[in-house]
Amino acid sequence: MLEVSNFTKSYGDQTILTIDSLQLKPGVHLIKGDNGSGKTTFFKCLAGILPFKGRVSLDKLSLLESPIAYRYRVNFAEAEPLYPGFLTSKDLIRFIGKTKQASKDQQAWYTSKLGVDSFYEKACDTYSSGMMKKLSLVLAFLGNPKMIILDEPLITLDKQTREDLFALIRQKAETIFLLSSHQPIENNLLPINTTFIIHQKTLHVE
Numbered sequence: 001m002l003e004v005s006n007f008t009k010s011y012g013d014q015t016i017l018t019i020d021s022l023q024l025k026p027g028v029h030l031i032k033g034d035n036g037s038g039k040t041t042f043f044k045c046l047a048g049i050l051p052f053k054g055r056v057s058l059d060k061l062s063l064l065e066s067p068i069a070y071r072y073r074v075n076f077a078e079a080e081p082l083y084p085g086f087l088t089s090k091d092l093i094r095f096i097g098k099t100k101q102a103s104k105d106q107q108a109w110y111t112s113k114l115g116v117d118s119f120y121e122k123a124c125d126t127y128s129s130g131m132m133k134k135l136s137l138v139l140a141f142l143g144n145p146k147m148i149i150l151d152e153p154l155i156t157l158d159k160q161t162r163e164d165l166f167a168l169i170r171q172k173a174e175t176i177f178l179l180s181s182h183q184p185i186e187n188n189l190l191p192i193n194t195t196f197i198i199h200q201k202t203l204h205v206e
Contacts, residue, residue, distance in 0.1 A: 003022070033198035147176040
């Protein structure tokens with residue numbers, strides 16, 4: 001379970017987001033909000049990328065008290081991923097796979113499922129935005145994460161890859177998924193457990 005309490009994220013004197021209390025069980029949780037509302041900032045805080053005030057824990061493991069162990073259990077895919085142009089998908093998948101203790105069989109399985117195998121050994125500076133997005137999604141599934149955060153995962157995805165992604169999410173019933181999306185998600189393809197909206201700098205159940 002993800003537990004958030006007394007959470008505040010500010011930049012200088014400007015408060016971006018406050019959450020008094022939030023508890024999320026395994027399942028798919030969608031967070032909506034206007035551009036600039038704080039969705040990506042919140043995701044980066046939960047991923048351990050940005051500092052914040054308050055408490056965040058995953059299965060009783062505190063991000064602030066046990067940051068390395070916490071981050072090992074959380075995978076994050078950015079809305080518009082960027083990777084060094086001279087690296088290949090193979091380079092990145094092998095590196096992240098090693099840090100997440102993902103076997104080469106698991107790496108190959110996700111690479112095939114999301115269609116990255118067709119450009120596996122090509123340099124990232126040759127990729128389209130859709131290819132870059134597919135690679136970021138493979139990296140987000142590696143290992144045995146307890147929470148996977150996907151910021152705008154449907155951007156630039158073709159219909160088949162979108163359906164393949166939804167199928168992968170459905171298979172991981174014991175994982176917490178946090179998603180944001182400006183694009184509609186068909187409930188018959190990906191049932192949403194909870195939908196939240198960020199309004200007036202806090203989180204509300206829609």
